[in-house]
Amino acid sequence: MVTSLSELNFDNRFTAELPGDPLDLNRPRQVHNAAFSRVQPAATAAPRLLAHSSEALTMLGLDPIVADSNEFLQVISGNATIDAMDPHAACYGGHQFGNWAGQLGDGRAITLGEIVTEAGERHMLQLKGAGPTPYSRTADGLAVLRSSVREFLCSEAMHHLGVPTTRALSLATTGDQVMRDMFYDGRPAFEPGAVVCRVAPSFIRFGSFEIARSREDLDLLRTLADHTITTHFPELGAPSPEVYTEWFAEIARRTADMIVQWQRVGFVHGVMNTDNMSIHGLTIDYGPYGWLEDYDPGWTPNTTDAQHKRYRFGAQPHIGQWNLTQLANAIYPLVENVDALQSALDVYITRFNEEWPTMMAAKLGLGTPNPELDQPLIGDLLDLLPKTEVDMTVFFRSLAEVAVSESESDPDDEALLEPLLGAYYDPALFSGDVRAETLAWLRRYRKRIADEGRPDMDRKKAMNTINPTYVLRNYLAQLAIDDAENGDPALVTELLDVLRNPYDEQPGRERFAEKRPDWARTRAGCSMLSCSS
Numbered sequence: 001m002v003t004s005l006s007e008l009n010f011d012n013r014f015t016a017e018l019p020g021d022p023l024d025l026n027r028p029r030q031v032h033n034a035a036f037s038r039v040q041p042a043a044t045a046a047p048r049l050l051a052h053s054s055e056a057l058t059m060l061g062l063d064p065i066v067a068d069s070n071e072f073l074q075v076i077s078g079n080a081t082i083d084a085m086d087p088h089a090a091c092y093g094g095h096q097f098g099n100w101a102g103q104l105g106d107g108r109a110i111t112l113g114e115i116v117t118e119a120g121e122r123h124m125l126q127l128k129g130a131g132p133t134p135y136s137r138t139a140d141g142l143a144v145l146r147s148s149v150r151e152f153l154c155s156e157a158m159h160h161l162g163v164p165t166t167r168a169l170s171l172a173t174t175g176d177q178v179m180r181d182m183f184y185d186g187r188p189a190f191e192p193g194a195v196v197c198r199v200a201p202s203f204i205r206f207g208s209f210e211i212a213r214s215r216e217d218l219d220l221l222r223t224l225a226d227h228t229i230t231t232h233f234p235e236l237g238a239p240s241p242e243v244y245t246e247w248f249a250e251i252a253r254r255t256a257d258m259i260v261q262w263q264r265v266g267f268v269h270g271v272m273n274t275d276n277m278s279i280h281g282l283t284i285d286y287g288p289y290g291w292l293e294d295y296d297p298g299w300t301p302n303t304t305d306a307q308h309k310r311y312r313f314g315a316q317p318h319i320g321q322w323n324l325t326q327l328a329n330a331i332y333p334l335v336e337n338v339d340a341l342q343s344a345l346d347v348y349i350t351r352f353n354e355e356w357p358t359m360m361a362a363k364l365g366l367g368t369p370n371p372e373l374d375q376p377l378i379g380d381l382l383d384l385l386p387k388t389e390v391d392m393t394v395f396f397r398s399l400a401e402v403a404v405s406e407s408e409s410d411p412d413d414e415a416l417l418e419p420l421l422g423a424y425y426d427p428a429l430f431s432g433d434v435r436a437e438t439l440a441w442l443r444r445y446r447k448r449i450a451d452e453g454r455p456d457m458d459r460k461k462a463m464n465t466i467n468p469t470y471v472l473r474n475y476l477a478q479l480a481i482d483d484a485e486n487g488d489p490a491l492v493t494e495l496l497d498v499l500r501n502p503y504d505e506q507p508g509r510e511r512f513a514e515k516r517p518d519w520a521r522t523r524a525g526c527s528m529l530s531c532s533s
């Protein structure tokens, strides 16, 4: 443990091994033949630390007292850097909503540097919202408090849920005001500016390779791939066409695992553009994401995607494959073997088709999965849930309460449904055919569990490690934002604390586990979000 940021062991391999922008000019432009541009964070008027993640501090090898230091505040808000850092913005491109968008890059993210911990782990520290870069295009390089609260809380919540993700070290307001047209309706207003310090092994994206390929810059493509493999995938060995293929297969595997986890907890990313896909298989770029409340595979929180719903919950697995296909195209010149790349791409489907049913069986508490029996049971449930408004998180958590081994062989309808009633948004609508089908499904479910002979207590214990009771419900994040905008970060801190243990009942905090209240159904920020941030 070290007691100051300056004592960290910086080893800036990304900027040391890759070509940088020869031009020292912080103005929006196309940057060729370079993986990054050196740029300094912008100074802020009156930074204030609202929250920090003590787990992220520990992960970096920092003593908890560091968070109280002025050095920490100045660095994580962009007002100061440490000599051993090498601040820069990365160049990348991407496919946005299915279309090639050309150069994007870190328009408002500045990576400060890379550290290596005593345990040998490599972490990049990156400020999001720290001022303009050559990649800012027409925007200001800043971030507002509402989107920063959302990124900070969700990064840490996902980590504690067991979903691969970039981390968030800190959330600070800058004291500066930022102009945003939140509803894209021509009524811009000032909002408080904020900066989140993110942490990840690297922020290399699918789009990092796509930009090099789109410009036929094969030197950059190869240098970037070699850097990525030797730094982050050293177990694969020295780069060669076979190793590039193996590396791509590993990205496919990790991406499948990540998306299985999203589907498990009901997370909708909202903007699965290829510039928002990490080559580490980490959830990255928390923008207009959301959590499924009523189980609706057609739902996306992103108003920009409202028409086609390309990135809706139920489409995420397919989009993962589409995005990987773009990465395969980008690295093709390194492999020059379509069949090999296709086989590596198939790893995604194979992996997903193995892991998803296993995950779903675990959500149902099936101790010894039996695909022949379980597939129809799972499929019928997922057909049934969207027929009425039923809260995904509450439903699966409550399913563990359905008594099988410790109850009579066929309870009456009321008794059977009783543990689940809290999950239904409108009891009046939970009637007729839907109710009858749910009862029929529950009887099949009970029979399956009874045949397996797993005691209720064992099943419940297992299910409660898979089905969280606390997730970052959209309206909870919004309540924390409302308070933070009024100068009170207490709810941000409390939610961070609740979400540290998402699988444990926390007496006194039951309200955070309840389904969305009615007022939140249509309120901006609680149900739908624009990309404005």
Ligand code: AMP
Residues within 6 Å of the ligand: 104, 105, 106, 107, 108, 109, 135, 136, 137, 139, 140, 141, 142, 143, 271, 275, 276, 285, 287, 531, 533
């Ligand atoms: P996103 O949809 O947040 O992944 O952003 C897409 C692209 O727009 C990325 O290149 C971002 O860096 C850039 N971008 C988003 N917001 C801003 C902003 N306020 N200032 C500069 N660039 C931005």
Ligand code: MG
Residues within 6 Å of the ligand: 275, 276, 285
């Ligand atoms: Mg992005």
